[in-house]
Amino acid sequence: xxxxxxxxxxxFSPAEQQLVNFVLSQTQRLSSMTVQQLxxxxxxHPSTLIRVxxxxxxxxxxxxxxxxxxxxxxxxxxxxxxxANLPFSVTDGIMTIAKKMAALELSTxxxxxxxxxxxxxxxxxxxxxxxxxxxxxxxxxxxxxxQDFALKMNRIxxxxxxxxxxxxxxxxxxxxxxxxxxxxxxxxxNTGLVQVARILKxxxxxxxxxxxxxxxxxxxxxxxxxxxxxRERLYSKIGNFSINKSVCYLLDLLYSCVFxxxxxxxxxxxxxMGEQIDxxxxxxxxxxxxxxxxxxxxxxxxxxx
Numbered sequence: 001x002x003x004x005x006x007x008x009x010x011x012f013s014p015a016e017q018q019l020v021n022f023v024l025s026q027t028q029r030l031s032s033m034t035v036q037q038l039x040x041x042x043x044x045h046p047s048t049l050i051r052v053x054x055x056x057x058x059x060x061x062x063x064x065x066x067x068x069x070x071x072x073x074x075x076x077x078x079x080x081x082x083x084a085n086l087p088f089s090v091t092d093g094i095m096t097i098a099k100k101m102a103a104l105e106l107s108t109x110x111x112x113x114x115x116x117x118x119x120x121x122x123x124x125x126x127x128x129x130x131x132x133x134x135x136x137x138x139x140x141x142x143x144x145x146x147q148d149f150a151l152k153m154n155r156i157x158x159x160x161x162x163x164x165x166x167x168x169x170x171x172x173x174x175x176x177x178x179x180x181x182x183x184x185x186x187x188x189x190n191t192g193l194v195q196v197a198r199i200l201k202x203x204x205x206x207x208x209x210x211x212x213x214x215x216x217x218x219x220x221x222x223x224x225x226x227x228x229x230x231r232e233r234l235y236s237k238i239g240n241f242s243i244n245k246s247v248c249y250l251l252d253l254l255y256s257c258v259f260x261x262x263x264x265x266x267x268x269x270x271x272x273m274g275e276q277i278d279x280x281x282x283x284x285x286x287x288x289x290x291x292x293x294x295x296x297x298x299x300x301x302x303x304x305x
Contacts, residue, residue, distance in 0.1 A: 001214050001215050001216070002071060002075075002213070002214040003056065003064070003067060003068045003071050003214070004024065004068070004071070004072070005214070006056050006057075006215070007020050007023070007024060007056065008024070010055055010056060012052065012055065013051075015042075015044045015045075015048050016044075016048055016051060016052050016055070018042050018043075018044065019038070019042050019044055019048055019049065019052055020052060022038075022041070022042050023068070027068075027069070027072050030065065030068075030069060031069055035049055035061060049061040052064075057215075071213065071214070074111075074114060074115065074213065077111070077114065081103060081107075082100060082103045082104045082107055084104065084107075084108075084229075084231035084232050084237070084241065084242040085231075085232055085233055085236065085237035085238070086237065086238060087100050087101060087103075087104045087238065087241065088100045088101070088238075101241070104241055104242060104245075105241075105245050107242075108229050108241075108242040108245040108246055108249070109245065109249055111229040111231070111242075111246070112227075112228065112229045112245075112246045112249050112250065113249075115213065115226075115227040115228075115229070116226070116227075116253070117226075117227075120224050120225055120226060121224075121226065121253070121257065123223065123224040124208045124224040124226060124254060124257075125254070125257040125258060125261070127180050127206045127208055127223060127224060128158070128180060128208070128254060128257075128258050129258060129261055130178075130180070131158075131178060131179055131180035131206070132159065132176070132178040132179065133159050133161070133175065133176055133178065133179040133180070134153065134158065134159065134160045134161075134179065134180050134181075134182055135160075135161055135162070135163060135171060135172075135175055135179060135180075135181055135182070136149075136150065136160065136161070136162045136163065136182045136183075136184065137162075137163045137168050137171075137172070137181060137182070137183045137184070137193055137196050138162075138163075138183065138184035138185065138193070139184075139185070139190070140165060141240065141244075142184040142185075142247060143162045143163070143165075145184075145244055145247050145248060145251075146162065146182075146184065146247070146251055147162070148248075148251075149251035149252070149254070149255055150162065152255050153255060153258065155270065155273070156258070156259060156266045156269060156270070157269070158258060163196075168192050168193065168195075168196045169192065169195050169196055169199055172196045172199040172200050172203075172205075173199055173203070175200070175203070175205055177203070177204075177205070179205050180205065180206050180207075180208065181196065181197070181200045181205055181206070181207045181208070182208045182210070183196065183197055183207060183208070183209050183210070183211075183218055183222070184209075184210045184211075184247060185209075185210075185211050185218055186211065186212055186228060186232075186243055187211070187212065187216065187234075188209070188211040188212060188216025188217055188218040188219050189216055189217055189218070190218075193218060194217050194218060194221075197209070197217075197218055197221040197222070198221065201221055206223045206224075207221060207222045207223050207224075208222060208223065208224045208225075208226070208254075209221070209222030209224070209225045209226070210225075210226050210227075210228060210247060210250055210251075211225065211226075211227065211228060212227065212228050212230040213227050213228075213230045214230070226250050226254075228243060228246040228247065228250070229242050229243070229245075229246040274289075
């Protein structure tokens with residue numbers, strides 16, 4: 001749930017509600033106002049701000065204000081020229097649709113990148129590197145989307161599998177101890193995935209979550225949480241265009257981070273494997289493989305972070 005939504009659905013005293021109404025309607029002014037200025041303008045005591053923050057799950061006003069403004073900044077950024085739910089209209093021709101779909105995909109990538117947190121991404125990377133087995137849990141659609149991620153990871157020696165439909169909780173219970181769970185859910189409230197996450201946590205198996213912004217159950221459980229672009233409604237839309245593109249981007253990002261941790265070895269391995277196995281023919285000079293030199297191993301002192 002977004003902070004704005006929590007504000008609109010929480011019970012406040014009259015004085016607290018007056019303050020909350022001001023925050024919701026005067027967001028642009030909030031960043032430059034001190035606690036005292038905000039209290040004076042709303043004819044409330046400064047302690048009212050603390051009470052509001054605590055009712056919303058915060059220990060103090062400053063952190064609430066910071067998170068609220070960050071959330072509002074995200075919601076007002078990107079997607080200004082395209083609607084994630086209805087990216088094209090009934091009157092659009094095919095080339096107009098082509099341009100609008102391209103704009104939607106570009107906006108989705110920019111939107112998702114803006115949500116990437118360094119520490120959360122680094123934690124996810126380390127968990128994937130340490131795991132001997134990675135199991136992806138998600139809906140049928142998300143399992144299909146993540147197949148390419150599993151293929152790429154398997155080719156560099158990282159075992160990735162998907163849970164069978166309806167078997168998530170059983171497979172979570174039977175995962176080896178040196179595993180990692182990767183859970184994908186837009187809402188973060190999927191009953192089956194919440195059960196999976198709790199089983200994994202009970203077994204002390206680390207959990208990486210890919211989900212929407214705001215508070216949700218899976219985000220609270222995960223050891224690392226990567227956020228999806230959060231622009232689509234649940235069903236009143238043409239398709240899951242931005243959600244799917246956002247999931248693909250984050251999975252590609254995770255694969256790339258794992259790959260980069262041992263870049264020379266992984267690239268040499270893919271090249272050697274391709275030389276032995278990939279016998280496709282092409283008439284295109286761009287695709288034609290020529291002599292390939294192995295990548296020189298980095299010395300430890302020059303290995304990128």
